Amino acid sequence: MRSHINSSAPLAHEVLAAVLQVRSATLRVLLWRRALDPHVGRWSLPGGRLRPDEDVETSIRRQLAEKVDVRQLKHVEQLAVFSAPDRVPGPRVVATAFLGLVPSDVDPEIPEDTRWHEVDALPRTAFDHREIIIGARDRLRAKLSYTNVGFALAPREFTVSALRELYSAALGYKVSATNLQRVLSRRGLLAPTGHTAPPGRSGGRPAALFSFTGNGIQVTDPFAVFRPPPKRSRK
Amino acid sequence: MRSHINSSAPLAHEVLAAVLQVRSATLRVLLWRRALDPHVGRWSLPGGRLRPDEDVETSIRRQLAEKVDVRQLKHVEQLAVFSAPDRVPGPRVVATAFLGLVPSDVDPEIPEDTRWHEVDALPRTAFDHREIIIGARDRLRAKLSYTNVGFALAPREFTVSALRELYSAALGYKVSATNLQRVLSRRGLLAPTGHTAPPGRSGGRPAALFSFTGNGIQVTDPFAVFRPPPKRSRK
DNA sequence: CCAAAAGTGTTAATTGTACACCCATGC
DNA sequence: GCATGGGTGTACAATTAACACTTTTGG
Numbered sequence: 001m002r003s004h005i006n007s008s009a010p011l012a013h014e015v016l017a018a019v020l021q022v023r024s025a026t027l028r029v030l031l032w033r034r035a036l037d038p039h040v041g042r043w044s045l046p047g048g049r050l051r052p053d054e055d056v057e058t059s060i061r062r063q064l065a066e067k068v069d070v071r072q073l074k075h076v077e078q079l080a081v082f083s084a085p086d087r088v089p090g091p092r093v094v095a096t097a098f099l100g101l102v103p104s105d106v107d108p109e110i111p112e113d114t115r116w117h118e119v120d121a122l123p124r125t126a127f128d129h130r131e132i133i134i135g136a137r138d139r140l141r142a143k144l145s146y147t148n149v150g151f152a153l154a155p156r157e158f159t160v161s162a163l164r165e166l167y168s169a170a171l172g173y174k175v176s177a178t179n180l181q182r183v184l185s186r187r188g189l190l191a192p193t194g195h196t197a198p199p200g201r202s203g204g205r206p207a208a209l210f211s212f213t214g215n216g217i218q219v220t221d222p223f224a225v226f227r228p229p230p231k232r233s234r235k
Numbered sequence: 236m237r238s239h240i241n242s243s244a245p246l247a248h249e250v251l252a253a254v255l256q257v258r259s260a261t262l263r264v265l266l267w268r269r270a271l272d273p274h275v276g277r278w279s280l281p282g283g284r285l286r287p288d289e290d291v292e293t294s295i296r297r298q299l300a301e302k303v304d305v306r307q308l309k310h311v312e313q314l315a316v317f318s319a320p321d322r323v324p325g326p327r328v329v330a331t332a333f334l335g336l337v338p339s340d341v342d343p344e345i346p347e348d349t350r351w352h353e354v355d356a357l358p359r360t361a362f363d364h365r366e367i368i369i370g371a372r373d374r375l376r377a378k379l380s381y382t383n384v385g386f387a388l389a390p391r392e393f394t395v396s397a398l399r400e401l402y403s404a405a406l407g408y409k410v411s412a413t414n415l416q417r418v419l420s421r422r423g424l425l426a427p428t429g430h431t432a433p434p435g436r437s438g439g440r441p442a443a444l445f446s447f448t449g450n451g452i453q454v455t456d457p458f459a460v461f462r463p464p465p466k467r468s469r470k
Numbered sequence: 471c472c473a474a475a476a477g478t479g480t481t482a483a484t485t486g487t488a489c490a491c492c493c494a495t496g497c
Numbered sequence: 498g499c500a501t502g503g504g505t506g507t508a509c510a511a512t513t514a515a516c517a518c519t520t521t522t523g524g
Contacts, residue, residue, distance in 0.1 A: 011287070013244050013329055050246070052327055055318040067271045078315050079333045083290040090285055094248055094329075125278045161503075173463045178504080179487060182459050186485080202494035204502030221378045221459045225418050225513065228408045277513035394475075413477080414514060421512085439475030460486065 003163070012093040016047035016129070017058040018136035019068060020119070022153055022169045027131050027140075028116040030067060032138040034126055035113065038089045043117065044126035045133070056096045068108045069121065075101040075152035075217060079135050084118075087128050095128075099136040101152035104166060120172070141171055146221040148189050152214035159197050186221045189213055208213035247328040251282035251297040251364070252311070253371035254303060254335040255354070257388055257404045262375075264350040264368050265302060267359055270348065273324045278352065279361035280368070282330075291331045303343045309387035310336040310452060314370050322363050323420065325415045330363075334371040336387035339401060355407070376406055381456040383424050386447035394432050394442035424448055 031043040266278040314332040
């Protein structure tokens with residue numbers, strides 16, 4: 001009763017990922033069309049059953065490897081557990097949902113039954129997958145403002161205006177290139193590469209190319225208020 | 236293979252909660268001492284097996300009802316899934332971890348084998364429970380600065396200095412009562428009740444009593460930067 | 471009247487926003 | 498040279514942190 005470990009009831013556990021990418025100034029998600037019985041023909045998130053010898057992150061990375069080259073996945077993080085008893089027909093399946101991010105310049109080979117869909121114009125989706133996608137979008141939006149996740153949406157080198165397009169598409173409203181550059185620079189996230197991008201056929205000054213400093217996600221603005229007392233090191 | 240539902244492998248799923256409360260200017264967590272074989276005698280988080288007919292939040296609330304009156308739990312939220320194959324001895328058990336918050340003025344009846352422990356001075360804990368507790372603490376700390384979760388740590392009515400103690404204990408450093416009141420007031424979270432608390436035996440001006448406005452958690456400072464353009468409604 | 475605790479006002483510093491202006495290129 | 502984007506400088510606004518000062522109580 002108070003036993004900690006009790007595996008008497010079989011219980012299926014699946015992992016699902018909302019893989020997001022910005023392309024053509026829109027935020028899109030990778031979906032595949034179900035070929036099997038429950039909700040045939042609807043679009044659903046890639047994923048599948050958790051194997052007994054892997055943890056959930058290993059599992060989702062393994063399963064995504066069928067759809068997207070894993071090395072192209074710049075960021076993966078847990079979103080939440082979805083466990084409503086009726087979330088899928090038949091016996092209950094608990095799902096651990098993930099957010100995955102792919103840089104805008106990669107164009108992964110995707111299987112026949114798989115397609116990118118605009119997050120703000122989703123087709124009919126299977127089960128509770130729409131909710132998961134919206135959750136992923138909202139998590140991304142929130143984290144863009146206080147972490148450096150933006151790096152996972154951008155190519156290795158990029159112009160500030162390209163970055164502005166990425167942020168605008170992900171956030172859903174235009175951000176100013178001026179201030180984007182200023183804020184990211186102040187936080188020490190942008191490194192000039194010294195290279196420049198040639199202007200388009202209509203002219204214009206060549207844009208400087210930047211890259212993100214560091215690798216991996218980090219929180220860059222942890223406390224909006226109630227900050228801990230400063231360490232008194234920098235003037 | 237690509238089958239969405241496949242429950243061939245039995246898989247145990249448990250729910251665990253780090254229930255936090257501030258008392259005597261310290262943040263503490265509710266733990267019970269294991270009576271059974273793996274890790275006997277170590278302190279572990281309350282929780283237990285997920286039943287097939289309940290979702291994870293229903294489950295953790297049900298199981299906590301044995302330890303803490305559910306009505307005293309002012310806030311419950313999912314933390315993360317812990318799924319390392321070797322996180323517990325024997326067959327793998329996937330755990331969904333929760334953060335729970337109890338106001339500082341309630342003193343729940345707790346069972347014999349259960350005790351509060353200071354989060355910053357934890358005893359030897361079972362399995363990966365220490366990691367879960369630290370995760371819960373960090374989540375609380377982060378959310379204190381950009382949401383109104385503070386309400387879940389505070390009594391219904393409180394003085395600003397009592398609130399200051401709560402925030403200081405949870406965050407791990409002193410916050411100023413002056414600025415705490417100012418920030419929360421600006422965000423419209425504090426409502427004066429009109430009542431006052433009598434001063435202590437050493438004198439001092441009587442403190443005004445406040446309550447939190449609204450109920451339930453809400454994000455009060457969603458964007459640190461890259462805010463959407465204002466609606467141009469308020470001057 | 472003095473100490474103690476609460477509450478208010480003022481100021482400084484930081485950070486984000488808006489906007490004007492200059493720069494480099496294609497045609 | 499002019500249109501077109503890119504980049505910088507400056508001013509402004511909002512918010513937080515720091516601290517001095519006033520208020521109200523007990524002894």
